[in-house]
Amino acid sequence: MKLIKLCLLLAVALTFTNCFEDNDDNAVAASEINDFIWKALNATYLYKADVPDLANNRFSSDGDYGFYLNQFSTPESIFESLLFDRDNVDRFSFLIPNYIDFLENQQGNSLSTGLEFDFYFKPGSDTEVFGIIRLVLPNSVGDNQGLLRGQIFDAVNDVPLSNTNLSDLLNQNSYTLNFANYNDNGTPDDVEDDIIESTANSTSLTKQAYTENPVFQTDVIDVDGENIGYLVYNGFNNNFENELNAAFGQLQASNVQHLVLDLRYNPGGSVGTAAILGSMITGQFNGEVYSKLIYNEDLQQNNSNYKFVNSFDGNQINSLNLSKVYVLTTDASASASELVINSLSQYIDVVQIGDNTVGKTQASITLFDSPGFGPNDINPTHTYALQPLVANSINVNDEAVPSTGLIPDIDINETPRNYGILGDTNEPLLAAALLDIQGLGRYGQFNNEVKSIKKDMNLKPFEDRMYIDIEDVFIDRIQFE
Template sequence: MKDFFKIQFLWIMLLSVFMVSCNRTDDEVPDFPEGTTEYTNRWIQDSMRRYYYWADQMPAKPDYHLPTKDFFKSLLSSQDRFSFIVNTTDPNTYPKSVRNLFGFDYAILQLSGGEVVTVVKLVLKNSPASNSGLERGMVIKKINGQTITASNAQQLAESISTKTVIDLTVGNWQNGAVINEKNVTVYYGYSLEQPLLSKIFEQNGKKTGYLYMYDFPDGITSALSQKFSEFKSAGIQELILDLRYNYGGSVSSAAALCAMIPSGISANSRFIVYKGNKNGGELSRTFSRQIAYDPGALSFDALHAHSLGLNRVYVLTSGSTASAAEIVINNLKPYMDVIQVGDTTLGKDMAGFIIEDKRKPKKITWQIHPVIYKVFNASGEGGYINGINPQFSVNEFNNLPLMPLGDPSEALLSSALNKIYSKQGNTNADGNEIKVLFQSDSPAAGFSGFNFK
């Protein structure tokens, strides 16, 4: 009898194990101890399953033992070019580029005769680069003693991201040659917030406003309002937005800019539609509501008081025009003609917000920057993953030396002004066919994208 009960007990135990095994789903994973890599990776997986646009493509059984960055990459869709993750306690995990390390960008060009020339195309105000005397239009002959060629361009760009100081040999371009060569040392450092640049051009009584925007940070609405107040007081009839180096930022700031340009919009006009995964669903936001997501922003009515009421706008673009800057282009189209001059934009037709551990004290220091939504305009148009193509394709490097931004003879601005004032554009001052071999702000360089709010 004792053996019978023993056998019966074993059968019950086996049956229980079988039932538990049958009821276990692929989603179940063991609980990992706090502080372990596996615990962090499980948190990342749970967060991504809830928010990630391509959550349904994530692997069912990832390897929780991978290093955190590798684990995160293993979750990403092959369609995803933009999601990234950083450890807030480790600066080495943040995206690095020449621009965010030193405050400048350059392009390597090949002239018609085969000569390779490296030009400085952007220098941020109050940056390490500007403090060292670097200026847009300068030519870089050497980086850390190495002459730049088409074959070593990528390697040199990657090596810069590991440095805290770089030595450059630079000069000025004149009549097809480099003059006034000198050595410049640029130290790693912080670049201060970039100011707006505006100008007003007039010809035959017709006034054109020009506005250069480097990015779309929260809190910019007061500065934007002031610029548009000046434009409106001057009575401008045309507007040129220079977004060629604008990586994006806050969608709310982009909405604020758009609120001051076209005629026929109100606070309740639809500005943007977000489409997410099965959890996120679809969200629609008016101009007023989107602007209000920036807690420091002026209201729609305060901004719209300075509206120019235009029927068309010219936008200068490049392959560095991304995210919120692309939203400006796409989301103005339902309300006015958008005439794009320059190059095809980057193609970030998506939005996201930062996901981090909100517990106090914080148990996980990693911060996720995932793609969460695809974005569309009031007419339901979006899907520009390959970029937004310009109506007028213009290579800003066709005129060397590069002129300062806002100079009416600068290639992209000159082209837009010529179209406004119906003049024949000057396409190539040197008569060369310029080929772009490499740019330091290519997508591989990394950038922070833009905020959902």
């Protein structure tokens, strides 16, 4: 029996009768928001040419357009109807019911216990589930309760976990984790003999306001007299670029000869920050093209290049001038994380260790119901916004990240048996990098045919995103006919 991993972002005046309740409990005409959704996607959507209902000549009159909008009783229904090949091509555009909460989350602010989880089916079951704490954010509720990476639980509030109740149980503001033990019954090569044993231990947690610094951990490891930098980076948040630069300053001051960049839990973020990170790893390519963004046929004037830089916001970048970097990934590594690998690999040797990445090469932007869809003068009658795909990210040689993800050079999956301590030289993914650096061969792991499946449990909202910063010039350059 295989363990299945469940891993967990120009108004026309119309008067109609359809209404719905928005997040502020105010009745708003559905057509008002439907109008915003259609026009925003018509103006920006990457796959506009593949969606007949988004064609510029789709409607013969205002009345025809109004009739079309009134067919959809909710914003969700019209939004989904206008996406191209949802299952295969556009897996990532999403509607934002409350942009206030979304922007807070995008800046790293949220109500949180500070815990991130992975989930697996119990051996021998395709419905019963257990979870593993994969990450404990510093100074968070979970951290203050003394919880640790690798701890296992099989129930929440004494309710056994299943593949149907995970989201409801863990999205509560307060809950209790009921812990368990993983017992391999002395047969480490046979998953079918493994058992999840419930215990009487538990911890109660209540979410609190928390701001996450994505620069999670910075270490310098001495191996055979060489300094190896190790950086755990969990999100491309442009509010923390100074903290990222400070981490590289620490590595630079330690004269590291090698870098292990841990992106295993990094779902992506700002394209601009991804370019800055690439410049910190290198430094010898200042001014050269790092990556490109290519828009739809109507917005080719917005195509742009992101270049290697030696400064940002007046700050000198702390660069390592490396010609090789090790990048750790899992099936939670997405978007801007993939951009870094895809872009850097055209200039230096990138050794990817871990699991296949998500496979997201497209960038998105937040669009508001406002003139020009920017963040000013937003329609106050509702809180909907959009995060549609608007551009393809490609490297200097015009290569995109494949939709199947980036395949690691050294394949190692995290499994319930091998969650080590991040930064410990025996942790499997880091150990594999250190062995390769030392030229001692490959890290040996029997992976028990663990199969990883990405499944949206709504446990960390707005994952798998690569976005263009609002302050970038894209919005101002949209041309409306």
